[in-house]
Amino acid sequence: MxxxxxxxxxxxxxxxxxxxxxxxxxxxxxxxxxxxxxxxxxxxxxxxxxxxxxxxxxxxxxxxxxxxxxxxxxxxxxxxxxxxxxxDDRRATVRISVGTWTANFFTENFARLWTPSDPFRIAFKTTEAKLDIAHREVEIGVRNAQPDSPNLAARRTGEVAQAPFRARNRPGAQREDWVAITPEDRATRSANWVDAQPGITIAAWANTPRTLHDLIRAGVGKGVLPCFAGDRDPLLERAGGTIEELREGQWIVMHNDDRHRREVRTVIDRIVALITAHSALFAGERPFGEG
Known part of the structure; x- marks a missing residue:
């Protein structure tokens, strides 16, 4: 049949x-x-x-x-x-859709999300685009907005702040231009925010957040990063206060059915615990060197 x-x-x-x-x-x-x-x-x-x-x-x-x-x-x-x-050690796989900097944070804290004794594996789907959770492209997504589909559920984890950053060892007298994401590759509010600022000079473009970070680190110019990414890097420092219009909530989004699967529920609980433990870092309240 x-x-x-x-x-x-x-x-x-x-x-x-x-x-x-x-x-x-x-x-x-x-x-x-x-x-x-x-x-x-x-x-x-x-x-x-x-x-x-x-x-x-x-x-x-x-x-x-x-x-x-x-x-x-x-x-x-x-x-x-x-x-x-x-x-043959075929375990279930829990796929997580995350942006570049969330993936970076999760991989640095991977032992908080997975242990070798877990009966599942984790697969990161790192992209600035939103994969389709409703149609099971992934089991879990970290999002900056609540889902509007009735098939999806969400748990709020807190707030994410953004700020401009520069290289810490950059000469003070040097002219300070900006680095930004190329217009055709903008997929985030922070990339659009830089483009909307009047009277700024772009020293270099990047097509990915990781390359943007490398340009900032190299002292090419200042650029906008999530505080939980920039404040963890000892080679960077704030080039200004948090950008309040870019502050946004953060949600863990999952399918209504998948959230009841034991392995998915376990990973969600661990993600929420990890982010909650670092809520001040995500909210921009822990600049590097200030505790």
């Missing part, structure tokens, strides 16, 4: 054995609502009612009992394959 999702059979067995949605959801690391939707989808594909739904739980129909016997046989036949995959 081409429309049958075999993973639904696995869920069905757990619902049947547990007598309801909650026990199955807990075992699968999902939500009762998601498990319930999968069972409705399975019944629709098979064209047969599998459960009598009561307030006290789910009771199998005659069709449900027949399917359970067959599904248990399928599960038993699949066990050698699962054991082979486990022996």
């Amino acid at each position: 081409k429309n049958l999702d075999w993973n639904d059979l696995r869920i069905f067995v757990r619902v049947a054995r547990g007598g309801g949605l909650s026990a199955a959801a807990a075992e699968l690391g999902s939500s009762p609502a998601t498990v319930g939707r999968r069972m409705l989808a399975l019944e629709n594909v098979l064209g047969r009612p599998l459960f009598v739904r009561r307030q006290t739980g789910y009771e199998l129909t005659e069709h449900g009992r027949m399917l359970l016997a067959k599904a248990i046989a399928v599960e038993a036949s699949a066990r050698p394959i699962e054991e082979w995959l486990e022996a």
